[in-house]
Amino acid sequence: MSKASSPTTTKISSFMLMIIFIVLALSLTAIILAINAWYTPGQELTAGYLLLIGVLGVAMSTYILFQTKKRMLRLKIEAPSITTTIECRKCDFKSIREFQRGDYIFKEVEPCQKCNVNMLITAIYREVKERKRERFPF
Amino acid sequence: MNELATTTALQNQLLQEPFGEYSWILNILFYAIFIVFIFYGQRIQMYIMLREVEGSLYKLRYIKDEGRKTAIETIKEIGKPQADPTARVDRFLEYFTISPQSLDPAGVVWKLEHILDVRDTRFKDEVKLMAPAADETQANNLENTLEAAMALNYIYKIIRHFYLLGKKTLSLYIIMQIQMILPLVMREAEAYASALKAFAYGQPIGDGAGALVAAKLMHGNEIRKIPKDCVVATVPIEGRTAHVIKAEGPGGNVGKIGEAVKIIIEENEGKIATIIMVDAALKLEGEVVGEVAEGVGAAIGGPGVDQFKIEESILKYRIPVNAVIIKEDIGDAVSPMRKEILDATDKAIERIKQVILERTKEGDRVIIAGAGNTIGISP
Ligand SMILES: [Zn+2]
Numbered sequence: 001m002s003k004a005s006s007p008t009t010t011k012i013s014s015f016m017l018m019i020i021f022i023v024l025a026l027s028l029t030a031i032i033l034a035i036n037a038w039y040t041p042g043q044e045l046t047a048g049y050l051l052l053i054g055v056l057g058v059a060m061s062t063y064i065l066f067q068t069k070k071r072m073l074r075l076k077i078e079a080p081s082i083t084t085t086i087e088c089r090k091c092d093f094k095s096i097r098e099f100q101r102g103d104y105i106f107k108e109v110e111p112c113q114k115c116n117v118n119m120l121i122t123a124i125y126r127e128v129k130e131r132k133r134e135r136f137p138f
Numbered sequence: 139m140n141e142l143a144t145t146t147a148l149q150n151q152l153l154q155e156p157f158g159e160y161s162w163i164l165n166i167l168f169y170a171i172f173i174v175f176i177f178y179g180q181r182i183q184m185y186i187m188l189r190e191v192e193g194s195l196y197k198l199r200y201i202k203d204e205g206r207k208t209a210i211e212t213i214k215e216i217g218k219p220q221a222d223p224t225a226r227v228d229r230f231l232e233y234f235t236i237s238p239q240s241l242d243p244a245g246v247v248w249k250l251e252h253i254l255d256v257r258d259t260r261f262k263d264e265v266k267l268m269a270p271a272a273d274e275t276q277a278n279n280l281e282n283t284l285e286a287a288m289a290l291n292y293i294y295k296i297i298r299h300f301y302l303l304g305k306k307t308l309s310l311y312i313i314m315q316i317q318m319i320l321p322l323v324m325r326e327a328e329a330y331a332s333a334l335k336a337f338a339y340g341q342p343i344g345d346g347a348g349a350l351v352a353a354k355l356m357h358g359n360e361i362r363k364i365p366k367d368c369v370v371a372t373v374p375i376e377g378r379t380a381h382v383i384k385a386e387g388p389g390g391n392v393g394k395i396g397e398a399v400k401i402i403i404e405e406n407e408g409k410i411a412t413i414i415m416v417d418a419a420l421k422l423e424g425e426v427v428g429e430v431a432e433g434v435g436a437a438i439g440g441p442g443v444d445q446f447k448i449e450e451s452i453l454k455y456r457i458p459v460n461a462v463i464i465k466e467d468i469g470d471a472v473s474p475m476r477k478e479i480l481d482a483t484d485k486a487i488e489r490i491k492q493v494i495l496e497r498t499k500e501g502d503r504v505i506i507a508g509a510g511n512t513i514g515i516s517p
Binding site for chain 1: 163164167185189332339340341342350353357387388473474475476477478479480514515516517
Protein backbone atom coordinates (compact mmCIF):
# COMPACT_ATOMS: atom_id res chain seq x y z
CA MET A 1 0.00 0.00 0.00
CA SER A 2 2.85 2.38 -0.64
CA LYS A 3 2.71 5.25 -3.08
CA ALA A 4 4.76 3.41 -5.65
CA SER A 5 2.90 0.14 -5.76
CA SER A 6 0.42 -0.22 -8.56
CA PRO A 7 -2.40 -2.72 -8.71
CA THR A 8 -1.70 -6.13 -10.11
CA THR A 9 -4.57 -5.82 -12.52
CA THR A 10 -4.59 -2.77 -14.73
CA LYS A 11 -6.54 -4.17 -17.67
CA ILE A 12 -9.58 -2.33 -18.88
CA SER A 13 -12.23 -4.76 -19.94
CA SER A 14 -11.43 -5.87 -23.47
CA PHE A 15 -15.13 -5.92 -24.26
CA MET A 16 -15.44 -2.21 -23.54
CA LEU A 17 -12.32 -1.45 -25.53
CA MET A 18 -13.67 -3.36 -28.52
CA ILE A 19 -16.93 -1.43 -28.50
CA ILE A 20 -15.09 1.86 -28.23
CA PHE A 21 -12.89 1.04 -31.19
CA ILE A 22 -15.81 -0.13 -33.34
CA VAL A 23 -17.62 3.13 -32.63
CA LEU A 24 -14.47 5.06 -33.42
CA ALA A 25 -14.02 3.24 -36.73
CA LEU A 26 -17.65 3.73 -37.71
CA SER A 27 -17.52 7.43 -36.93
CA LEU A 28 -14.37 7.83 -38.98
CA THR A 29 -16.12 6.05 -41.87
CA ALA A 30 -19.01 8.47 -41.49
CA ILE A 31 -16.65 11.42 -41.70
CA ILE A 32 -15.03 10.02 -44.85
CA LEU A 33 -18.47 9.50 -46.36
CA ALA A 34 -19.33 13.06 -45.46
CA ILE A 35 -16.31 14.38 -47.34
CA ASN A 36 -17.25 12.17 -50.26
CA ALA A 37 -20.82 13.47 -50.29
CA TRP A 38 -19.74 17.08 -50.00
CA TYR A 39 -18.10 16.91 -53.46
CA THR A 40 -21.16 15.23 -54.99
CA PRO A 41 -23.55 17.90 -56.25
CA GLY A 42 -26.87 18.01 -54.37
CA GLN A 43 -25.58 15.98 -51.44
CA GLU A 44 -24.55 18.84 -49.15
CA LEU A 45 -27.30 18.13 -46.58
CA THR A 46 -26.36 14.46 -46.35
CA ALA A 47 -22.76 15.47 -45.91
CA GLY A 48 -23.77 17.66 -43.00
CA TYR A 49 -25.65 14.85 -41.27
CA LEU A 50 -22.84 12.40 -41.79
CA LEU A 51 -20.36 14.86 -40.43
CA LEU A 52 -22.53 15.37 -37.36
CA ILE A 53 -22.76 11.63 -36.75
CA GLY A 54 -19.05 11.18 -37.25
CA VAL A 55 -18.04 13.99 -34.92
CA LEU A 56 -20.48 12.84 -32.23
CA GLY A 57 -19.16 9.28 -32.44
CA VAL A 58 -15.54 10.36 -32.17
CA ALA A 59 -16.33 12.65 -29.25
CA MET A 60 -18.24 9.97 -27.38
CA SER A 61 -15.70 7.21 -27.80
CA THR A 62 -12.75 9.37 -26.82
CA TYR A 63 -14.69 10.59 -23.79
CA ILE A 64 -15.37 7.03 -22.65
CA LEU A 65 -11.77 6.05 -23.25
CA PHE A 66 -10.66 8.99 -21.13
CA GLN A 67 -13.08 7.99 -18.37
CA THR A 68 -11.76 4.44 -18.23
CA LYS A 69 -8.25 5.75 -17.93
CA LYS A 70 -9.28 7.96 -15.06
CA ARG A 71 -10.87 5.01 -13.29
CA MET A 72 -7.67 3.04 -13.66
CA LEU A 73 -5.68 5.81 -12.02
CA ARG A 74 -7.99 5.74 -9.03
CA LEU A 75 -7.12 2.10 -8.36
CA LYS A 76 -3.97 3.08 -6.55
CA ILE A 77 -4.28 3.55 -2.81
CA GLU A 78 -2.63 6.75 -1.69
CA ALA A 79 -0.65 6.72 1.51
CA PRO A 80 -1.46 9.96 3.34
CA SER A 81 1.34 11.81 5.08
CA ILE A 82 0.82 12.08 8.82
CA THR A 83 2.22 14.95 10.85
CA THR A 84 3.27 14.86 14.49
CA THR A 85 3.37 18.08 16.50
CA ILE A 86 5.72 18.23 19.48
CA GLU A 87 5.47 21.02 22.04
CA CYS A 88 7.52 22.07 25.00
CA ARG A 89 5.49 22.48 28.16
CA LYS A 90 7.60 25.35 29.48
CA CYS A 91 8.47 27.55 26.56
CA ASP A 92 6.49 27.95 23.37
CA PHE A 93 8.82 25.78 21.35
CA LYS A 94 6.92 23.75 18.82
CA SER A 95 8.25 21.37 16.24
CA ILE A 96 6.54 19.49 13.47
CA ARG A 97 7.80 16.30 11.94
CA GLU A 98 6.66 13.24 10.03
CA PHE A 99 4.87 10.56 12.06
CA GLN A 100 7.08 7.76 13.33
CA ARG A 101 5.94 4.37 14.53
CA GLY A 102 5.52 4.49 18.30
CA ASP A 103 4.26 8.07 18.40
CA TYR A 104 1.06 8.76 20.27
CA ILE A 105 -0.71 11.82 21.57
CA PHE A 106 0.55 12.86 25.04
CA LYS A 107 3.72 10.83 24.73
CA GLU A 108 6.78 12.32 26.36
CA VAL A 109 9.67 12.60 23.95
CA GLU A 110 13.19 13.99 23.93
CA PRO A 111 13.87 17.03 26.15
CA CYS A 112 13.63 20.59 24.87
CA GLN A 113 16.98 22.07 23.88
CA LYS A 114 16.40 25.23 25.93
CA CYS A 115 14.56 24.12 29.08
CA ASN A 116 15.74 20.53 29.45
CA VAL A 117 12.20 19.31 30.18
CA ASN A 118 10.68 16.46 28.24
CA MET A 119 8.56 17.65 25.36
CA LEU A 120 5.10 16.31 24.63
CA ILE A 121 3.42 15.11 21.46
CA THR A 122 0.28 17.21 21.33
CA ALA A 123 -1.15 16.33 17.95
CA ILE A 124 -1.02 13.69 15.25
CA TYR A 125 -3.01 14.46 12.17
CA ARG A 126 -3.46 14.10 8.47
CA GLU A 127 -3.96 17.11 6.31
CA VAL A 128 -6.31 16.67 3.38
CA LYS A 129 -5.79 18.84 0.38
CA GLU A 130 -9.34 19.44 -0.72
CA ARG A 131 -9.58 18.91 -4.42
CA LYS A 132 -11.11 21.95 -6.02
CA ARG A 133 -14.56 21.55 -4.62
CA GLU A 134 -17.54 21.69 -6.87
CA ARG A 135 -19.60 24.54 -5.65
CA PHE A 136 -23.16 23.64 -4.93
CA PRO A 137 -25.67 26.29 -4.08
CA PHE A 138 -26.61 24.40 -0.90
CA MET B 139 -34.52 4.96 -26.51
CA ASN B 140 -34.89 8.62 -27.34
CA GLU B 141 -31.56 8.54 -29.11
CA LEU B 142 -32.72 5.58 -31.11
CA ALA B 143 -35.79 7.47 -32.29
CA THR B 144 -33.77 10.43 -33.46
CA THR B 145 -31.27 8.23 -35.26
CA THR B 146 -34.00 6.39 -37.12
CA ALA B 147 -35.58 9.72 -38.08
CA LEU B 148 -32.22 10.82 -39.31
CA GLN B 149 -31.82 7.62 -41.22
CA ASN B 150 -35.19 8.11 -42.96
CA GLN B 151 -34.08 11.53 -44.09
CA LEU B 152 -30.85 10.12 -45.33
CA LEU B 153 -32.70 7.44 -47.25
CA GLN B 154 -34.71 9.92 -49.21
CA GLU B 155 -31.79 10.76 -51.36
CA PRO B 156 -29.43 8.08 -52.54
CA PHE B 157 -25.87 8.91 -51.68
CA GLY B 158 -23.19 6.98 -53.32
CA GLU B 159 -22.36 3.35 -53.29
CA TYR B 160 -21.95 3.08 -49.51
CA SER B 161 -25.51 3.88 -48.54
CA TRP B 162 -26.45 0.24 -47.99
CA ILE B 163 -23.80 -0.16 -45.29
CA LEU B 164 -25.26 2.59 -43.17
CA ASN B 165 -28.73 1.31 -43.90
CA ILE B 166 -28.07 -2.19 -42.65
CA LEU B 167 -26.12 -0.85 -39.71
CA PHE B 168 -29.01 1.27 -38.52
CA TYR B 169 -31.44 -1.63 -38.71
CA ALA B 170 -29.01 -3.98 -37.06
CA ILE B 171 -28.44 -1.63 -34.13
CA PHE B 172 -32.17 -1.11 -33.78
CA ILE B 173 -32.92 -4.83 -33.68
CA VAL B 174 -30.03 -5.63 -31.38
CA PHE B 175 -31.15 -3.03 -28.91
CA ILE B 176 -34.77 -4.15 -28.96
CA PHE B 177 -34.02 -7.80 -28.30
CA TYR B 178 -30.77 -7.69 -26.40
CA GLY B 179 -30.91 -4.30 -24.70
CA GLN B 180 -31.39 -5.71 -21.24
CA ARG B 181 -28.80 -8.39 -21.74
CA ILE B 182 -26.25 -5.81 -22.88
CA GLN B 183 -27.07 -3.73 -19.85
CA MET B 184 -26.57 -6.79 -17.68
CA TYR B 185 -23.17 -7.48 -19.16
CA ILE B 186 -22.17 -3.88 -18.61
CA MET B 187 -23.22 -4.18 -14.96
CA LEU B 188 -21.31 -7.43 -14.60
CA ARG B 189 -18.24 -5.74 -16.05
CA GLU B 190 -18.59 -2.96 -13.57
CA VAL B 191 -18.83 -5.39 -10.67
CA GLU B 192 -15.87 -7.30 -12.06
CA GLY B 193 -13.80 -4.12 -12.15
CA SER B 194 -14.62 -3.39 -8.53
CA LEU B 195 -13.88 -6.98 -7.64
CA TYR B 196 -10.37 -6.63 -9.03
CA LYS B 197 -9.93 -3.56 -6.92
CA LEU B 198 -11.34 -5.27 -3.83
CA ARG B 199 -9.02 -8.20 -4.30
CA TYR B 200 -6.10 -5.83 -4.57
CA ILE B 201 -7.12 -3.97 -1.42
CA LYS B 202 -7.68 -7.21 0.46
CA ASP B 203 -4.33 -8.69 -0.57
CA GLU B 204 -2.53 -5.50 0.37
CA GLY B 205 -4.27 -5.54 3.74
CA ARG B 206 -3.24 -9.10 4.40
CA LYS B 207 0.31 -8.32 3.35
CA THR B 208 0.47 -5.30 5.66
CA ALA B 209 -0.89 -7.35 8.55
CA ILE B 210 1.65 -10.13 8.05
CA GLU B 211 4.53 -7.69 7.65
CA THR B 212 3.54 -5.83 10.80
CA ILE B 213 3.29 -9.06 12.77
CA LYS B 214 6.72 -10.12 11.56
CA GLU B 215 8.21 -6.74 12.38
CA ILE B 216 6.68 -6.21 15.81
CA GLY B 217 5.87 -9.70 17.02
CA LYS B 218 9.10 -11.41 16.01
CA PRO B 219 7.47 -14.84 15.70
CA GLN B 220 9.64 -17.92 15.41
CA ALA B 221 7.56 -19.49 12.67
CA ASP B 222 6.00 -17.85 9.61
CA PRO B 223 2.67 -16.35 10.75
CA THR B 224 1.10 -16.48 7.26
CA ALA B 225 -0.88 -19.65 7.79
CA ARG B 226 -2.12 -18.44 11.15
CA VAL B 227 -3.16 -15.08 9.71
CA ASP B 228 -5.01 -16.77 6.86
CA ARG B 229 -6.87 -18.90 9.33
CA PHE B 230 -7.66 -15.86 11.43
CA LEU B 231 -9.10 -14.00 8.44
CA GLU B 232 -11.75 -16.68 8.11
CA TYR B 233 -12.81 -16.34 11.72
CA PHE B 234 -16.52 -15.76 12.24
CA THR B 235 -18.83 -14.76 15.06
CA ILE B 236 -22.44 -15.89 15.33
CA SER B 237 -24.66 -13.30 16.93
CA PRO B 238 -27.08 -14.60 19.56
CA GLN B 239 -30.58 -15.68 18.69
CA SER B 240 -33.01 -12.80 19.14
CA LEU B 241 -36.27 -14.65 18.64
CA ASP B 242 -36.92 -14.02 22.31
CA PRO B 243 -35.21 -10.65 22.69
CA ALA B 244 -35.30 -10.43 26.49
CA GLY B 245 -31.75 -10.55 27.83
CA VAL B 246 -30.17 -10.69 24.39
CA VAL B 247 -27.77 -7.85 25.30
CA TRP B 248 -26.07 -9.98 27.95
CA LYS B 249 -25.79 -12.88 25.56
CA LEU B 250 -24.30 -10.58 22.94
CA GLU B 251 -21.90 -9.15 25.47
CA HIS B 252 -20.79 -12.61 26.46
CA ILE B 253 -20.23 -13.66 22.85
CA LEU B 254 -18.22 -10.48 22.22
CA ASP B 255 -16.15 -11.13 25.35
CA VAL B 256 -15.38 -14.63 24.20
CA ARG B 257 -14.45 -13.29 20.79
CA ASP B 258 -12.21 -10.64 22.31
CA THR B 259 -10.40 -13.14 24.52
CA ARG B 260 -9.96 -15.48 21.60
CA PHE B 261 -8.54 -12.71 19.41
CA LYS B 262 -6.16 -11.57 22.11
CA ASP B 263 -4.88 -15.12 22.62
CA GLU B 264 -4.49 -15.59 18.91
CA VAL B 265 -2.51 -12.35 18.57
CA LYS B 266 -0.30 -13.36 21.48
CA LEU B 267 0.50 -16.61 19.71
CA MET B 268 1.17 -14.83 16.42
CA ALA B 269 3.27 -12.04 17.92
CA PRO B 270 4.88 -13.17 21.15
CA ALA B 271 7.23 -10.18 21.36
CA ALA B 272 4.51 -7.50 21.14
CA ASP B 273 3.72 -5.48 24.26
CA GLU B 274 0.13 -4.74 25.27
CA THR B 275 -0.19 -1.60 23.15
CA GLN B 276 1.25 -3.29 20.10
CA ALA B 277 -0.88 -6.39 20.63
CA ASN B 278 -4.00 -4.22 20.72
CA ASN B 279 -2.93 -2.46 17.53
CA LEU B 280 -2.24 -5.79 15.86
CA GLU B 281 -5.64 -7.06 16.88
CA ASN B 282 -7.27 -4.03 15.27
CA THR B 283 -5.14 -4.45 12.16
CA LEU B 284 -6.21 -8.05 11.83
CA GLU B 285 -9.84 -7.14 12.35
CA ALA B 286 -9.64 -4.62 9.50
CA ALA B 287 -8.02 -7.25 7.27
CA MET B 288 -10.80 -9.61 8.25
CA ALA B 289 -13.46 -7.09 7.28
CA LEU B 290 -11.81 -6.53 3.90
CA ASN B 291 -11.63 -10.25 3.32
CA TYR B 292 -15.31 -10.59 4.14
CA ILE B 293 -16.38 -7.73 1.84
CA TYR B 294 -14.38 -9.23 -1.00
CA LYS B 295 -15.95 -12.62 -0.52
CA ILE B 296 -19.50 -11.28 -0.42
CA ILE B 297 -19.09 -9.25 -3.61
CA ARG B 298 -17.41 -12.19 -5.30
CA HIS B 299 -20.28 -14.43 -4.25
CA PHE B 300 -22.88 -12.19 -5.85
CA TYR B 301 -20.76 -11.63 -8.94
CA LEU B 302 -20.33 -15.33 -9.55
CA LEU B 303 -23.95 -16.05 -8.69
CA GLY B 304 -25.07 -13.36 -11.11
CA LYS B 305 -22.83 -14.70 -13.81
CA LYS B 306 -24.08 -18.22 -13.25
CA THR B 307 -27.78 -17.44 -13.15
CA LEU B 308 -27.70 -14.39 -15.45
CA SER B 309 -30.43 -12.99 -13.26
CA LEU B 310 -30.75 -9.26 -13.70
CA TYR B 311 -31.92 -8.80 -10.13
CA ILE B 312 -28.97 -10.52 -8.51
CA ILE B 313 -26.56 -8.49 -10.60
CA MET B 314 -28.52 -5.29 -10.15
CA GLN B 315 -28.72 -5.41 -6.37
CA ILE B 316 -24.97 -5.81 -6.04
CA GLN B 317 -24.25 -3.20 -8.70
CA MET B 318 -26.52 -0.71 -6.96
CA ILE B 319 -24.81 -0.89 -3.56
CA LEU B 320 -21.34 -1.15 -5.07
CA PRO B 321 -20.35 2.53 -4.65
CA LEU B 322 -21.14 2.36 -0.93
CA VAL B 323 -19.37 -0.97 -0.51
CA MET B 324 -16.29 0.38 -2.26
CA ARG B 325 -16.23 3.41 -0.01
CA GLU B 326 -16.37 1.19 3.01
CA ALA B 327 -13.62 -1.05 1.67
CA GLU B 328 -11.38 1.95 1.03
CA ALA B 329 -12.09 3.17 4.54
CA TYR B 330 -11.07 -0.18 6.00
CA ALA B 331 -7.94 -0.18 3.88
CA SER B 332 -6.79 3.14 5.32
CA ALA B 333 -7.88 2.03 8.79
CA LEU B 334 -5.70 -1.03 8.49
CA LYS B 335 -2.67 1.12 7.77
CA ALA B 336 -3.46 3.46 10.64
CA PHE B 337 -3.85 0.51 13.01
CA ALA B 338 -0.62 -1.08 11.83
CA TYR B 339 1.28 2.12 12.63
CA GLY B 340 -0.72 3.02 15.73
CA GLN B 341 -1.94 6.36 14.39
CA PRO B 342 -4.97 8.02 15.97
CA ILE B 343 -8.07 7.70 13.81
CA GLY B 344 -11.08 9.95 13.32
CA ASP B 345 -13.24 7.70 15.49
CA GLY B 346 -10.94 8.56 18.39
CA ALA B 347 -12.21 12.15 18.51
CA GLY B 348 -14.27 11.44 21.65
CA ALA B 349 -11.36 9.66 23.31
CA LEU B 350 -9.08 12.59 22.44
CA VAL B 351 -11.48 15.07 24.03
CA ALA B 352 -11.44 12.98 27.21
CA ALA B 353 -7.64 12.63 27.06
CA LYS B 354 -7.23 16.39 26.73
CA LEU B 355 -9.54 16.96 29.70
CA MET B 356 -7.80 14.43 31.94
CA HIS B 357 -4.27 15.38 30.94
CA GLY B 358 -2.19 16.38 33.93
CA ASN B 359 -4.56 14.80 36.47
CA GLU B 360 -4.21 11.58 38.37
CA ILE B 361 -5.47 8.66 36.34
CA ARG B 362 -6.64 5.25 37.56
CA LYS B 363 -7.72 2.17 35.69
CA ILE B 364 -11.24 0.83 35.93
CA PRO B 365 -12.75 -2.26 34.37
CA LYS B 366 -12.87 -2.98 31.62
CA ASP B 367 -9.95 -1.50 29.68
CA CYS B 368 -10.91 2.01 30.76
CA VAL B 369 -9.28 4.87 32.66
CA VAL B 370 -10.87 7.56 34.78
CA ALA B 371 -9.58 10.88 36.11
CA THR B 372 -11.23 13.29 38.53
CA VAL B 373 -10.93 16.74 37.02
CA PRO B 374 -12.14 20.05 38.42
CA ILE B 375 -14.02 21.92 35.69
CA GLU B 376 -15.74 25.28 36.28
CA GLY B 377 -16.14 24.54 40.00
CA ARG B 378 -17.65 21.11 39.40
CA THR B 379 -16.05 17.73 39.85
CA ALA B 380 -15.90 15.84 36.58
CA HIS B 381 -15.14 12.13 36.33
CA VAL B 382 -13.63 11.82 32.88
CA ILE B 383 -13.77 8.33 31.37
CA LYS B 384 -12.13 6.96 28.27
CA ALA B 385 -10.76 3.70 26.94
CA GLU B 386 -7.20 2.96 27.97
CA GLY B 387 -4.64 3.92 25.33
CA PRO B 388 -2.48 4.28 23.41
CA GLY B 389 -3.18 0.83 22.01
CA GLY B 390 -6.15 0.25 19.73
CA ASN B 391 -9.00 -0.26 22.15
CA VAL B 392 -12.59 0.91 22.62
CA GLY B 393 -12.98 -0.27 26.22
CA LYS B 394 -16.24 -0.97 27.95
CA ILE B 395 -17.38 2.57 28.55
CA GLY B 396 -20.82 1.34 29.61
CA GLU B 397 -19.33 -0.73 32.41
CA ALA B 398 -17.06 2.13 33.47
CA VAL B 399 -19.92 4.65 33.60
CA LYS B 400 -21.92 2.21 35.70
CA ILE B 401 -19.05 1.77 38.15
CA ILE B 402 -18.54 5.52 38.55
CA ILE B 403 -22.28 6.09 39.09
CA GLU B 404 -22.33 3.38 41.77
CA GLU B 405 -19.19 4.79 43.40
CA ASN B 406 -20.98 8.11 43.73
CA GLU B 407 -24.22 6.44 44.81
CA GLY B 408 -26.04 7.94 41.89
CA LYS B 409 -25.29 11.51 42.91
CA ILE B 410 -24.33 12.62 39.43
CA ALA B 411 -25.83 15.86 38.10
CA THR B 412 -25.39 14.98 34.45
CA ILE B 413 -23.53 12.71 32.09
CA ILE B 414 -21.95 14.18 28.99
CA MET B 415 -21.03 11.73 26.24
CA VAL B 416 -18.58 12.75 23.54
CA ASP B 417 -18.25 10.75 20.36
CA ALA B 418 -17.54 10.98 16.69
CA ALA B 419 -20.70 10.64 14.64
CA LEU B 420 -21.36 10.00 10.99
CA LYS B 421 -22.11 13.14 9.07
CA LEU B 422 -24.50 13.46 6.20
CA GLU B 423 -23.15 14.46 2.81
CA GLY B 424 -23.03 18.23 2.66
CA GLU B 425 -22.25 18.68 6.34
CA VAL B 426 -18.80 19.98 7.22
CA VAL B 427 -16.15 17.65 8.66
CA GLY B 428 -15.43 18.55 12.26
CA GLU B 429 -18.75 20.23 12.94
CA VAL B 430 -19.68 19.99 16.62
CA ALA B 431 -23.31 19.35 17.52
CA GLU B 432 -25.09 18.86 20.80
CA GLY B 433 -28.05 16.79 21.85
CA VAL B 434 -29.32 14.30 24.37
CA GLY B 435 -28.89 10.54 24.62
CA ALA B 436 -26.10 8.06 25.04
CA ALA B 437 -23.74 8.84 22.18
CA ILE B 438 -21.73 5.69 21.75
CA GLY B 439 -21.26 3.36 18.80
CA GLY B 440 -20.41 -0.30 18.64
CA PRO B 441 -22.75 -3.27 18.84
CA GLY B 442 -25.07 -1.53 21.33
CA VAL B 443 -24.06 -3.24 24.54
CA ASP B 444 -22.45 -0.12 26.01
CA GLN B 445 -25.31 2.13 25.01
CA PHE B 446 -27.73 -0.29 26.63
CA LYS B 447 -25.74 -0.43 29.85
CA ILE B 448 -25.45 3.34 30.10
CA GLU B 449 -29.15 3.74 29.52
CA GLU B 450 -29.88 1.10 32.17
CA SER B 451 -27.70 2.70 34.81
CA ILE B 452 -28.89 6.28 34.21
CA LEU B 453 -32.49 5.14 34.36
CA LYS B 454 -31.95 3.73 37.84
CA TYR B 455 -31.02 7.17 39.19
CA ARG B 456 -32.79 9.30 36.57
CA ILE B 457 -29.58 11.01 35.55
CA PRO B 458 -29.88 13.32 32.53
CA VAL B 459 -27.56 12.44 29.65
CA ASN B 460 -26.22 14.99 27.18
CA ALA B 461 -24.26 14.28 24.04
CA VAL B 462 -21.66 16.26 22.14
CA ILE B 463 -20.74 14.85 18.76
CA ILE B 464 -18.05 15.60 16.22
CA LYS B 465 -19.17 14.97 12.66
CA GLU B 466 -17.15 13.07 10.11
CA ASP B 467 -17.83 10.58 7.35
CA ILE B 468 -17.10 6.86 7.40
CA GLY B 469 -13.81 7.32 5.57
CA ASP B 470 -12.60 9.92 8.06
CA ALA B 471 -13.76 7.85 11.01
CA VAL B 472 -11.39 4.98 10.38
CA SER B 473 -8.48 6.69 8.64
CA PRO B 474 -5.81 8.77 10.38
CA MET B 475 -7.36 11.72 12.15
CA ARG B 476 -7.89 14.76 9.96
CA LYS B 477 -6.74 18.18 11.06
CA GLU B 478 -10.33 19.42 11.03
CA ILE B 479 -11.34 16.73 13.52
CA LEU B 480 -8.34 17.43 15.72
CA ASP B 481 -9.27 21.11 15.78
CA ALA B 482 -12.88 20.19 16.48
CA THR B 483 -11.89 18.51 19.76
CA ASP B 484 -11.11 21.94 21.25
CA LYS B 485 -14.48 23.21 20.11
CA ALA B 486 -16.08 20.15 21.69
CA ILE B 487 -14.35 20.91 25.00
CA GLU B 488 -15.76 24.44 24.89
CA ARG B 489 -19.19 22.98 24.27
CA ILE B 490 -18.82 20.58 27.19
CA LYS B 491 -17.88 23.45 29.50
CA GLN B 492 -20.90 25.36 28.28
CA VAL B 493 -23.18 22.40 28.97
CA ILE B 494 -21.70 22.01 32.45
CA LEU B 495 -22.23 25.71 33.19
CA GLU B 496 -25.78 25.68 31.92
CA ARG B 497 -27.01 22.34 33.20
CA THR B 498 -25.30 21.96 36.58
CA LYS B 499 -24.68 23.91 39.77
CA GLU B 500 -21.36 24.60 41.43
CA GLY B 501 -20.10 21.63 43.46
CA ASP B 502 -22.04 19.11 41.39
CA ARG B 503 -20.51 15.91 40.16
CA VAL B 504 -20.61 15.12 36.45
CA ILE B 505 -19.40 12.28 34.26
CA ILE B 506 -17.74 13.01 30.94
CA ALA B 507 -17.29 9.92 28.79
CA GLY B 508 -15.26 10.03 25.59
CA ALA B 509 -16.23 7.10 23.38
CA GLY B 510 -14.31 5.74 20.43
CA ASN B 511 -11.14 3.88 19.58
CA THR B 512 -8.27 5.39 21.54
CA ILE B 513 -5.52 4.16 19.23
CA GLY B 514 -2.56 6.55 19.29
CA ILE B 515 -4.00 8.54 22.17
CA SER B 516 -2.69 8.25 25.72
CA PRO B 517 -3.63 7.51 28.50
ZN1 LIG C 1 11.33 24.49 26.09
